[in-house]
Amino acid sequence: MSVRVRRIYEPPEAEDGVRVLVDRLWPRGLAKDAAHVDEWPKALTPSTELRxxxxxxxxxxxxxxxxxxxxxxxPEAAELLDRLRASARGATVTLLTAAKSPEQSHAAVLACLLQE
Structure with missing residues (x-):
């Protein structure tokens, strides 16, 4: 299993595998067709209050x-997390975020949980 964390503003790469947007809000200034997002599980994102x-x-x-x-x-988030874990087995999953510091974001937390 390989889990990557990248900024959504970076161009897609062949090594990305399944591209999953893990932000609740769509990134500013980015056209949906240019993002190449395969999944957008909003229930996996931090709550508005926490964010x-x-x-x-x-x-x-x-x-x-x-x-x-x-x-x-x-329950809903746990189910989506389990599904994402299952799709990450034997494949590459790239978690995409608009955060300026992905290593200090919820995407990094998700990556750690997926690799457990």
Missing amino acids: RWYHAGEGSYEEFARRYEAELTE
């Missing part, structure tokens, strides 16, 4: 990751 809390600078990345992992235990 706003984190972007307001009210907490650390570690606290954000803990809260986000808790949200992923909700």
